[in-house]
Amino acid sequence: MDADITDPSDWLSTPLSSLSTLDALLRCRICRDLYTAPMVTECAHSFCSLCIRKCIAATPASEHPCCPICRAAVTEVKLRRNQVVEEVVGWFRAGAREGLLSVAREGGKGRKRARVDDQDEKRSEAASSAAAEVRRSTRARPTAYVVSTSSSTSLLTITSSYQEIPPSPEPTTDGAYVNLDDDDDGLVPCPVCDKRMTVKQVTRHIDSCLSLKANTSSSSSTTPSSSTSTKPKTLLASSSTTPPHQKRLPKIQYSMLSEPKLRQKLQDLKIPSHGNKQALQARHSEWVSIWNANVDRSVPRAKTQLLRELAAWEESLDRFPAGSRVSAEGLEEWGVKHKGDFRELIAQARRNLPKRAEAKAEVEGEAELESDKAAE
């Protein structure tokens, strides 16, 4: 299995199978991935910003967009960020899931842990310590597993886990987390001017930076400077401010625009502007969704990344032309590869079949022949 693809069924074979429910709850029902920039609708359902925006954009003009879950009417401008869910998912995605899962999997093997100072064990120990951290707060109690969390060794390994298991979260008392993706260099950006420096420097720098900003612009920052000295990391997490250029793009009434005007719009946005009007319209709509969903992220990505996403979307349109069919050989191969499945299903079907004379007369060896036929 591709380690990249995770899903709630990962937990089922472990003693922590009930976490499958939590895992499922933290996923967008449209993309089945852990939420990215979750947004809550008027009907109180949550989806990734990009998913629900694309869904709304795909609704034919003749209809009102509706919630994919309950089909109540939804309006794009009324979407609101679901910040708590975003923070929980951030923590879960950044390492807690991986850590818990590795604990659960080892627990499932019934393996008892003994030594923590062994170099080879360090990685899994780090993961389990992080998970133990989680366990304390969620009060989940796996039965088959024991971790010592009070020793100084485990504290040490928590620290080392940040080098070994990327990317890990740093849960803070109020549930905020710091995205360590950004500070491989050990530096953090100043929440006001984005300049990178050490945490200590930030606390000293921030006051001067704020007063400088107050002088240059009238918009006063809401940064709680009083808490900088006590909780610098929380401050960083909660105040990862949206740069001023991250404004949402308006929707366009495409039928009102001529092709050259639409092309000009795309050029103004500095996105590819080739193709006919239909292509331009599809690309613009996709870009608006990608862009606006990015604005909803607590840590927005750079435009180059968004452009890459747009290119990937475009590529996925080209790669599989409509109505592409697989060759007969491919089908046959598939039949051969899944012969076991076929045979098992057929055997099952036979067992369920009422006892008939024709069923009795069957010979075991014919199963293969049948599976080939079924594959065709």
Added chain:
Amino acid sequence: MYKKPSAKGGTAIRRLMTEYKQLINDGPDGISAGPIDEDNFFEWECLIQGPEDTPFEGGVFPATLTFPKDYPLSPPTMKFTCEMFHPNVYKDGTVCISILHPPGDDPNMYESASERWSPIQSVEKILISVMSMLAEPNDESGANIDACKVWRNDRAEYGRIVKANVRKTLGL
């Protein structure tokens, strides 16, 4: 198991890979589905077991699912690749069932929007719906008029034809 290049193929492929994985780990009984070729996640083959206490009991019915590139915004199409005599299956094998139709597209004007396709539906839901469709045909939406007539007027004959098809798919 999966090939790396397909992973970057956008939302549709990622979602299909997740569904595939989940079906393998935690799929319902009587259903098996997966891509025919892992280089092309947009074409799946699936097998559906005939529901118990119906003429379809004992049969295993192969079908293909073809996904659009904007899946899951648009639904896939499903086509049985075996002989299928059923009021809601066209003679070419194409399945006509409300979950496979987006709300805006209602060829027969009889389906309520709540049963239609939505991006939160899935392969699993489709196959389960098709299984219950086998058990309980909807004679208001005639995809195969002959099957509709026989099902309505001569249930015994319907059962005979279906059972004959079951034996055919099993190679008996």
